[in-house]
Amino acid sequence: MIHLDTCVLVDALTGSRRSAPALRGFIADGERISFSSLVLYEWLRGPRRPEELHAQEELFPAAAAEVFGQAEAGMASELYRLVRRPRGRELDLAIAATAIVHDATLWTLNRQDFFDIPRLRLAHPAAR
Numbered sequence: 001m002i003h004l005d006t007c008v009l010v011d012a013l014t015g016s017r018r019s020a021p022a023l024r025g026f027i028a029d030g031e032r033i034s035f036s037s038l039v040l041y042e043w044l045r046g047p048r049r050p051e052e053l054h055a056q057e058e059l060f061p062a063a064a065a066e067v068f069g070q071a072e073a074g075m076a077s078e079l080y081r082l083v084r085r086p087r088g089r090e091l092d093l094a095i096a097a098t099a100i101v102h103d104a105t106l107w108t109l110n111r112q113d114f115f116d117i118p119r120l121r122l123a124h125p126a127a128r
């Protein structure tokens with residue numbers, strides 16, 4: 001399973017849609033693609049055009065977003081204590097925690113935001 005970071009969702013569904021080919025490749029390979037309710041929050045706070053929201057809902061229904069619940073909160077707080085300089089990274093740590101709890105690989109375009117998070121696997125779409 002691959003969890004999308006907000007930047008990938010934006011990059012795949014808006015503008016020039018640079019990440020769309022890699023996303024289609026993952027889907028064609030049978031990968032299950034999801035994202036957390038936190039990514040949904042970042043995505044929805046926009047600005048988003050109606051056709052972008054429609055595309056997101058068709059591909060990744062909001063109701064199917066992985067909920068940031070008790071297990072994810074516990075993992076995020078553990079990560080907060082483990083990484084250097086966690087302040088200002090709370091949302092990224094929570095997104096990473098959701099991926100870890102759901103045994104998913106995180107696909108992000110901002111690898112530097114996640115490189116030091118223990119137990120987090122990062123997707124490498126360019127290596128496909």
